[in-house]
Amino acid sequence: MDRAGLAEFLTRRRDALQPEDVGLPRGARRRTTGLRREEVALLAGMSTDYYSRLEQQRGPHPSDQMLAAIARALHLSLAERDHLFLLAGQNTPRRAARGDHVTPGMMRIIDRLGDTPAMVVNSAGETLLQTAPATALLGDETAHTGLARSVTYRWFTDAGARAKHPVDDHAIHARAHTARLRTAATAEGPTSRAAEVATALLAVSPAFAEHWSRHDVDTTLPDQRKRLLHPELGLIEVHCQTLLDPDQSQFLLVYTATPGSESHQKLAMLAAVSG
Incomplete structure (x- = not known):
C-alpha cells in the first residue's frame, strides 16, 4: 500500500x-x-x-x-x-461486462436528479446507485448481496419483490425481466453475470424456466408504465424512462408521473413519508 x-x-x-x-x-x-x-x-x-x-x-x-x-x-x-x-495495494477490479463502475458522466446525471426517483442498473439487473427518492419509492436495492443483487433473481425467488407490484401486473413483469436477462446473457456470453443469474434461476424456479424457454427478447412494458404498491402511499403509477450507457452496459432509470395526477402528488410526498 x-x-x-x-x-x-x-x-x-x-x-x-x-x-x-x-x-x-x-x-x-x-x-x-x-x-x-x-x-x-x-x-x-x-x-x-x-x-x-x-x-x-x-x-x-x-x-x-x-x-x-x-x-x-x-x-x-x-x-x-x-x-x-x-x-491501496489491491488488485484492480475485473472490467467485466457487468459494469459495476458508474462513470463520472452517469454520476453527474444522477446528482442532478436528486429530487427525482432515479437509479443506475447494470445488465444483470443489479442496482448500483439510487437517488434518495428512488430508495423511498422502491426500498434500498443496493443493499442486496450475492445473486439477490439481481432484481430478476429476486422477482422469481422472493415474494416480497413481487409484492411491490399489483398481482395483475406480475405476468408482464416476469416476461420483461426474463427477456432482459436473456438479451444480456446472449450479448455478454456464458461467463457473464447475467448468464450466472440465469443458470441459478433455472435450477430453482420452474416459473423462470418456463419463461426462459420462450426465448422472448422484447424487454419493454406497455407505454413504459409501471404500477407500484408503496407501503404507505398505496398505488403509484409511474412512467419509467431508460437511458443506456453502452460502454458500461448500464441503464439509467428515471421514474416520473403525469403532472397533476394523484401519483404525481404521491411522488412529491416520498421525502416526507421516508423521513
Missing part, C-alpha cells in the same frame, strides 16, 4: 471537484477549494474520520468495497479507479 501516493491522489481528486459537480449545495460563505473531506465521506457512506485518516497517511488498509465507494464519491474514471486500487 502506497500511503503517501494514496493520500496525495485522494487530495488532488477531491480538490478537483466542486459541490455542484456532485449534487451538493455550495453555501453562501464557502471558502474551501474543492470538496471538503466530510463531503467525500458522506458521498461514500463512511465516517469522516475513516476518510480523513486515509488522506493523512495513517488510515487502515481499505477494502475493495471502501475503495469502490470512494471511487464513486470522487467521480473517478475507470483508469483513475484502477489507479486508486493499485495505490
Whole structure:
C-alpha cells in the first residue's frame, strides 16, 4: 500500500471537484477549494474520520468495497479507479461486462436528479446507485448481496419483490425481466453475470424456466408504465424512462408521473413519508 501516493491522489481528486459537480449545495460563505473531506465521506457512506485518516497517511488498509465507494464519491474514471486500487495495494477490479463502475458522466446525471426517483442498473439487473427518492419509492436495492443483487433473481425467488407490484401486473413483469436477462446473457456470453443469474434461476424456479424457454427478447412494458404498491402511499403509477450507457452496459432509470395526477402528488410526498 502506497500511503503517501494514496493520500496525495485522494487530495488532488477531491480538490478537483466542486459541490455542484456532485449534487451538493455550495453555501453562501464557502471558502474551501474543492470538496471538503466530510463531503467525500458522506458521498461514500463512511465516517469522516475513516476518510480523513486515509488522506493523512495513517488510515487502515481499505477494502475493495471502501475503495469502490470512494471511487464513486470522487467521480473517478475507470483508469483513475484502477489507479486508486493499485495505490491501496489491491488488485484492480475485473472490467467485466457487468459494469459495476458508474462513470463520472452517469454520476453527474444522477446528482442532478436528486429530487427525482432515479437509479443506475447494470445488465444483470443489479442496482448500483439510487437517488434518495428512488430508495423511498422502491426500498434500498443496493443493499442486496450475492445473486439477490439481481432484481430478476429476486422477482422469481422472493415474494416480497413481487409484492411491490399489483398481482395483475406480475405476468408482464416476469416476461420483461426474463427477456432482459436473456438479451444480456446472449450479448455478454456464458461467463457473464447475467448468464450466472440465469443458470441459478433455472435450477430453482420452474416459473423462470418456463419463461426462459420462450426465448422472448422484447424487454419493454406497455407505454413504459409501471404500477407500484408503496407501503404507505398505496398505488403509484409511474412512467419509467431508460437511458443506456453502452460502454458500461448500464441503464439509467428515471421514474416520473403525469403532472397533476394523484401519483404525481404521491411522488412529491416520498421525502416526507421516508423521513
